[in-house]
Amino acid sequence: MGKEKVAIIGSGNWGSAIARLAGQNVAKHPDVFDQRVPIWVFEEEFKGKKLTEIINTTHVNEKYLPGIQLPENIVAVPDLVEAIKGATALVFVMPHQFLGRIIEQLEGKIEKGVKAVSLIKGVDVKGSEIHIFADVLEEKLGISCSALSGANIASEVATDRFSETTIGYRKKEEGELWKKLFETHNFRVDLIDDVAGVSLCGALKNIVAVAAGFIDGLQYGNNSKAAVMRIGLIEMKNFCQEFFENVKMETFLEESAGVADLITSCLGGRNRKCAEAFVTQKKPFDVLEKEMLNGQKLQGIHTAKEVYTFLQARNRAGAYKLFDKVYKISWEGMPVEQLTEGL
Numbered sequence: 001m002g003k004e005k006v007a008i009i010g011s012g013n014w015g016s017a018i019a020r021l022a023g024q025n026v027a028k029h030p031d032v033f034d035q036r037v038p039i040w041v042f043e044e045e046f047k048g049k050k051l052t053e054i055i056n057t058t059h060v061n062e063k064y065l066p067g068i069q070l071p072e073n074i075v076a077v078p079d080l081v082e083a084i085k086g087a088t089a090l091v092f093v094m095p096h097q098f099l100g101r102i103i104e105q106l107e108g109k110i111e112k113g114v115k116a117v118s119l120i121k122g123v124d125v126k127g128s129e130i131h132i133f134a135d136v137l138e139e140k141l142g143i144s145c146s147a148l149s150g151a152n153i154a155s156e157v158a159t160d161r162f163s164e165t166t167i168g169y170r171k172k173e174e175g176e177l178w179k180k181l182f183e184t185h186n187f188r189v190d191l192i193d194d195v196a197g198v199s200l201c202g203a204l205k206n207i208v209a210v211a212a213g214f215i216d217g218l219q220y221g222n223n224s225k226a227a228v229m230r231i232g233l234i235e236m237k238n239f240c241q242e243f244f245e246n247v248k249m250e251t252f253l254e255e256s257a258g259v260a261d262l263i264t265s266c267l268g269g270r271n272r273k274c275a276e277a278f279v280t281q282k283k284p285f286d287v288l289e290k291e292m293l294n295g296q297k298l299q300g301i302h303t304a305k306e307v308y309t310f311l312q313a314r315n316r317a318g319a320y321k322l323f324d325k326v327y328k329i330s331w332e333g334m335p336v337e338q339l340t341e342g343l
């Protein structure tokens with residue numbers, strides 16, 4: 001069998017941090033992986049230069065992960081189809097709102113037998129239908145897709161601070177391959193046969209992190225924040241059990257993708273940070289995203305809207321009070337003080 005040719009699709013804050021680990025690990029396993037790892041970069045100008053040129057000359061993604069050196073085998077490519085040419089192992093890692101356009105460009109261009117892993121935290125909602133992105137990628141591109149998610153704030157992983165993550169696989173050997181690509185001494189990977197649970201935990205915790213940020217903005221303190229996290233975890237679990245089959249409870253309670261990611265996101269994530277500012281600065285989220293994140297993207301407010309739309313379509317919004325409140329405060333002008341009423 002030939003070597004695995006990895007391509008990374010997405011080069012934001014997390015995309016760049018994970019590319020660093022992948023670049024290091026392909027060098028550690030030259031028998032398994034081809035040494036060149038293309039990374040597709042949504043081309044833009046940064047400080048008067050093309051971002052791909054900056055990455056390929058300085059080996060730093062100066063816009064999305066400044067100060068972190070990427071291995072030289074990570075090669076920035078602005079053309080998506082060019083970036084995935086000949087690849088056998090695709091890593092999807094971009095804000096979920098952009099995946100639809102990317103899939104459209106890739107349809108019909110991926111060869112049989114290619115495998116993928118989705119690091120995207122979000123869900124795909126069309127009216128009363130909901131899908132995880134690993135399933136969307138499998139169906140639209142005809143590839144087998146695993147999911148990686150965990151308590152993984154990118155800047156901490158990028159500086160090699162001890163972290164864990166979870167890979168949900170369908171085929172064990174594919175889980176093992178992704179583990180080889182990502183695991184390091186300080187980035188521990190656990191494998192579980194639960195692609196849906198891993199994906200859904202990553203998506204839904206972002207809604208809870210927005211609620212945690214509201215609590216911080218209101219200065220309600222730690223008991224309130226812990227309560228929101230607990231209620232959020234229960235809604236996450238109930239949602240998965242109501243709308244998806246065979247999600248494993250151990251993913252929620254024992255895996256990094258579950259309760260650990262919920263905690264780190266409610267303490268230190270971007271959704272939390274912007275939600276706090278939403279309360280204290282009284283500005284809309286799109287303004288705060290631009291002012292505070294330098295091009296990085298919020299996921300939680302969009303997931304709240306998508307989940308709300310889905311629950312409305314199924315006549316179930318009232319059953320998920322925290323998710324419902326996050327949507328209404330973020331998008332419909334509900335006063336944030338009403339967050340905890342009726343929970």
Ligand SMILES: NC(=O)C1=CN([C@@H]2O[C@H](COP(=O)(O)OP(=O)(O)OC[C@H]3O[C@@H](n4cnc5c(N)ncnc54)[C@H](O)[C@@H]3O)[C@@H](O)[C@H]2O)C=CC1
Nearest residue numbers: 011012013014015042094095098120121152153154296297
């Ligand atoms: N940043 C983090 O700490 C972590 C993020 N994640 C998840 O990973 C996924 C990717 O997040 P990040 O890499 O942090 O992205 P990011 O939040 O840094 O977003 C910026 C990226 O979006 C791209 N972009 C902007 N406009 C675009 C467009 N019109 N079309 C396509 N791409 C466009 C930019 O080129 C850049 O690569 C998300 O689902 C996120 O929830 C998961 C774990 C940690």
Ligand SMILES: O=C(CO)COP(=O)(O)O
Nearest residue numbers: 150151152153269270271
């Ligand atoms: O998913 C994350 C940590 O695991 C990052 O969360 P934020 O997008 O809120 O920063």
